[in-house]
Amino acid sequence: MKKLSLDWWAVIAALALVVLVKTVNLSVGW
């Protein structure tokens, strides 16, 4: 399998967080 670039890993990680926020209402403060 071709190695994924850093860009793709960043997109995958961010989208995983988007899914968490959307589905389990993950709440993050600042």
Next chain:
Amino acid sequence: MSEAVAIQRPAVALPWRFVRLLPGIALLFAIGYAGKLAETLVKDYGKAHHLALPNIEYVLWAILIGLVISNTAGVAQIFRPGIATYDFWLKAGIVLLGARFLLGDVLKLGGVSLGLVVIEIGVAIAIMTVLGRWFKLKPKLTSLLAVGSSICGVSAIIAAKGAIEADDDDAAFAIAAILALGAFGLFAYPAIGHFLHMSEHAFGVWAGLAVDNTAEAAAAGAIYSDTAGKVAVLTKSTRNAMIGFVVLAYAVYWASKGQAKTVQGKAAFLWQKFPKFVLGFLFVSLLATFQTFDKAQIASLANLSRWAFLLTFAGVGLKTDFREIRRQGARPFVVGALAELTVTAVTLGLVLAAAAIFNL
């Protein structure tokens, strides 16, 4: 040889590769968080003692702390792999930032930015090439500095380095110069912006156009205001999207001189160099446009993006090493600085004109 390495790797290497990132990531977090605390402490101290202290954003604190560490004590080897992840946090942060943009705004602002970006790239390459000849720099170092100053600093230099087969030393210098010039810009640009009473949008576009490293462009914008930071990232991402075209042009140029491999399959080359996180950003922005998220969810995504940027900004300071510049001598740095100054002035003029025409 490579097969033997591949066979040995999987069992031990993968968990170890993650573990060795942890000290550096912890350091990024500690510095970023210290920056956040410093901002709050200064603000609270000013309030308690009725002093009008300047509001120094956590962004600048985090970068300053990182700069001091990397240029005095230095960064121990154990932290280096984790610190290198700052680029990952930057890109993840940009994708998450998409939640704060509606696609219509992206297209409007992106369209204006694209026009300005094309002019900026042309100006930056022309200036850097002329200065490189005047100061008799090595031609490939000039090419790297031109790509770095016209597009996106570090990633563009790395992309171009492979494509034009430049020396490691030249690339290390070009990266150090771009980061150091950007670090200077972090102090100068917001001051100029305030002096000229620039709007948040106009300043964001200017930061995105003039600051070369994506993390520093985001930082310069965020130092000015939250909205300016958002706009700076969008403008810079538009600029980053042009990376393939510029690197391809240089690769074709050096190949025509017989000093680099000929590029086979130009469309594939463009796709390979295209920054994929821009697609992630557009996708999340598309989700936000179709009201996939409620208000609280958008706030959470925006905060996640801020946390990712916090790690990024700490990394920017830690990666900027002024000693690298001393190693190569002042001449290439002066060329870079002169080119940056010109690009800064030209882009400022462009943005002020665009702000008047498009009401930025």
